[in-house]
Amino acid sequence: MSQLRPDPAAGPPIHLDDGNRAFLAVLASAGVVGQTTLADLRANAAAARLPLQAGGPSMHAIVDAILATGVGEASVRIHYPSAERPLPALVYFHGGGWTMLSLSTHDRIMREFAAATGWAVVGVELPQAPEAPFPAALDLARAAVSALAAAPGDFRLDGRVALAGDSSGANLALAAAIASRAKGRPVAEALILAYGVYYSDFTRPSYRDFSRPRSGWRGSGPTIVRRPPTAQTRSPRCCARICEVRRRRI
DSSP states (O other), X not given: OEEXXXXXXXXXXXXXXXXXXXXXXXXXXXXXXXXXXHHHHHHHHHHHHGGGGSSSOOOSEEEEEEEEETTEEEEEEEEEOSSOSSEEEEXXXXXXXXXXXXXXXXXXXXXXXXXXXXXXXXXXXXXXXXXXXXXXXXXXXXXXXXXXXXXXXXXTEEEEEEEXXXXXXXXXXXXXXXXXXXXXXXXXXXXXXXXXXXXXXXXXXXXXXXXXXXXXXTTTSOOOOOOOOOTTTTSTTTOOOTHXXXXXXX
C-alpha cells in the first residue's frame, strides 16, 4: 500500500493501493489526462483500459444481442460461464461518469463476475451524455432490468436477477433496484456496488477529501466543471442515496 503526500494545501495524505497507483500511471502514459475535448478524453480513456481486458476467465459463450425495452432497444452482451441453462442473471452497468467507456472497456470485470458467481452476466450499453442527457441512461437501465425480469427465457435465463455496477454504473444499479421496489415489484436478489456515485452534494467529506489532484496528476488532470446541486441533480432518480437501501430491505 502506497501513501500519497500532497502539499499541505491539498489536504491530508491518502493511502492508495499499489494496483490503483499502477492503473493511474497507465492512464497518464496513455494521454488520458490533460485532454481538451470530450472526444479526446473518451478515445484515450478507452484505449488505456482495453489492454487491461486481456486474460481472465474464458466463457462458455459470449452473446451480443438486442434487448427490447419499454423505452427503446438496448445493446447487451451476455457472458455465459458454463453450458448450464437457464442461469440467473447479474445485470452489469459500466462506469464512466455517464459520458464515456463501454461494454468493451469492462469486458474482463464482467467475465470475472461470471466465473466467480456461475451466473450469466448481462452488460447493458447505455446512452451517454451530453448527447443523451439525464434521465436517458437511468430510464434505459430501469427498463432493461424490467425487460430481463419479465422475459428471462428469451436469453435462457431463469428469472433471478442481481444488479451490479461501478462508479456511475453503481448509481444506475442502485437506482434501478429502488425503482423496481417502489413499483412493488422488487427484482434484485443482490447488489454489487463498486465505488458508486450516490449524491451530488460536492461539499460532503468524500468529495472534499478525495477530489483534489494527487501526485503526478497535479496540474495535468482533466478539468471537471461542477455545477451547484439543482432540484434535478438532487432528485432521488439521479442521486440514489445509500440510505434508501438501509431504510428498507430491497
